[in-house]
Amino acid sequence: MEAARIYSSHVKRGICFAGRIAEMFLEYVKYYRWGENGMNDLEMYREQLAMCDDKIIDALVERNAIVEKIMEYKEMYGMPVLQPAQEKKQEQRRQERLQDNCYREEIEDVFGRIVRNSRKIQARKLFHYNIVLIGFMGSGKSTVSDYLSMMFAMDVIEMDQVIAEQQEMSIPDIFETYGEEYFRNLETNLLVEMQSRQNVIISCGGGVAMRDENVAEMKKNGRVVLLTASPQTVYERVKDSGERPLLSGNKNVEYIAGLMEKRREKYEAAADIVIQTDGKTVLQICEELVTKLVELDEEDV
Ligand code: S3P
Numbered sequence: 001m002e003a004a005r006i007y008s009s010h011v012k013r014g015i016c017f018a019g020r021i022a023e024m025f026l027e028y029v030k031y032y033r034w035g036e037n038g039m040n041d042l043e044m045y046r047e048q049l050a051m052c053d054d055k056i057i058d059a060l061v062e063r064n065a066i067v068e069k070i071m072e073y074k075e076m077y078g079m080p081v082l083q084p085a086q087e088k089k090q091e092q093r094r095q096e097r098l099q100d101n102c103y104r105e106e107i108e109d110v111f112g113r114i115v116r117n118s119r120k121i122q123a124r125k126l127f128h129y130n131i132v133l134i135g136f137m138g139s140g141k142s143t144v145s146d147y148l149s150m151m152f153a154m155d156v157i158e159m160d161q162v163i164a165e166q167q168e169m170s171i172p173d174i175f176e177t178y179g180e181e182y183f184r185n186l187e188t189n190l191l192v193e194m195q196s197r198q199n200v201i202i203s204c205g206g207g208v209a210m211r212d213e214n215v216a217e218m219k220k221n222g223r224v225v226l227l228t229a230s231p232q233t234v235y236e237r238v239k240d241s242g243e244r245p246l247l248s249g250n251k252n253v254e255y256i257a258g259l260m261e262k263r264r265e266k267y268e269a270a271a272d273i274v275i276q277t278d279g280k281t282v283l284q285i286c287e288e289l290v291t292k293l294v295e296l297d298e299e300d301v
Contacts, residue, residue: 060114067118071125081126081290082151082283087115116153123152123199126294130200130222134270136260137206137244138237139227140277140285145203147282148289155200159190159208160243166190171205175245184211191217207246210263215270223293226271227285231257233278272296 039047074081094111098104131148133141142158149156160171163186167174174183187208194202195217202222208214209224218224229237235253238244247255268274273292277285 063114064118064121067121068125071122075294080287081122081294082287084151084283091115119151119153123154126152126290127154127199127223130194130197130202131289131293132202132204132218132222132224133227134204134209134218134224134267135206135227136229136234136256136263136267137247138234139206139229140237140282141203141206141227143282144227144277144285144289145201147286148201151286155197157194157197157200157202159187159203160205162190163187163205171243172245172248187211188214188217195221197221206263209270210266218270219272223272223296224270225289225293226267226274227277228267228274229277231260234260 071081073079094108098107101107131145131154133145135141145156145158148154163174163183164170167186169177171183174186184207187205188211191202191204191208191214194200198221202218204218209218209226215224231253234256235251238247238256239251242248246259250256273289273296275285275288275292280288
């Protein structure tokens with residue numbers, strides 16, 4: 001009897017073990033079905049994914065080379081580099097194509113990056129230096145630097161803003177608390193610091209070009225662009241701003257004209273190129289800026 005009981009218990013354990021093996025085999029089959037070529041489906045999908053990545057890489061290389069060709073073509077035929085209307089058209093075409101696509105959001109996100117990187121490629125090709133904007137208050141330095149930054153995906157260093165952030169104080173408060181000389185030294189220090197940056201736009205405060213040592217810093221690694229505007233235009237642009245301590249109590253065309261005249265010689269001596277901004281759109285100003293910088297480079301060759 002005892003022998004029979006032991007025998008039956010072994011048989012039961014054996015069945016249980018066999019059952020477990022069968023279960024594991026089924027699990028295995030469930031997750032790793034073998035394809036005809038000896039590759040299971042998961043491996044096959046991974047292989048397909050890798051091939052898709054290769055296609056994306058090839059397409060991006062091709063796309064970037066076309067971007068460079070377009071730039072060369074525009075340059076050869078003296079065409080404007082900045083063509084926002086054309087970019088808009090291209091974007092519309094993409095959106096139409098993606099209209100009913102279930103991955104629309106994800107694909108648009110990727111295209112945002114692609115377009116941004118094309119702009120960077122253009123910027124690197126056009127400017128191997130920093131673009132330093134100088135000029136009187138209200139001459140359009142911030143507006144132009146924002147637009148250039150968007151069109152060429154370049155970083156902007158807005159000097160007043162960086163100084164205000166570093167000091168945790170507004171510019172008028174710095175003037176009032178520490179005086180103008182202190183502020184001017186902050187400007188010089190920041191310019192020196194900025195020499196480590198490349199292919200950026202530096203938007204200077206209106207007084208930065210007054211110090212010769214500052215101009216020497218700007219020219220180490222950058223081209224200096226002077227933006228000009230008439231006293232009347234400057235007045236219109238700054239009349240509602242409370243951010244210009246030098247104009248507080250003197251916000252009128254005569255005062256602006258006087259200070260502008262005092263600074264004119266220094267501004268002009270610092271400038272590599274000059275752009276008059278009255279009555280022009282920001283696109284026209286930026287286009288002129290790019291054309292003049294490219295011409296300057298051609299002269300230098
Ligand atoms: C100044 C111009 C201001 C600012 C500060 C002094 C100047 O910058 O740096 O108020 O001396 O012309 P914006 O030219 O950007 O207004």
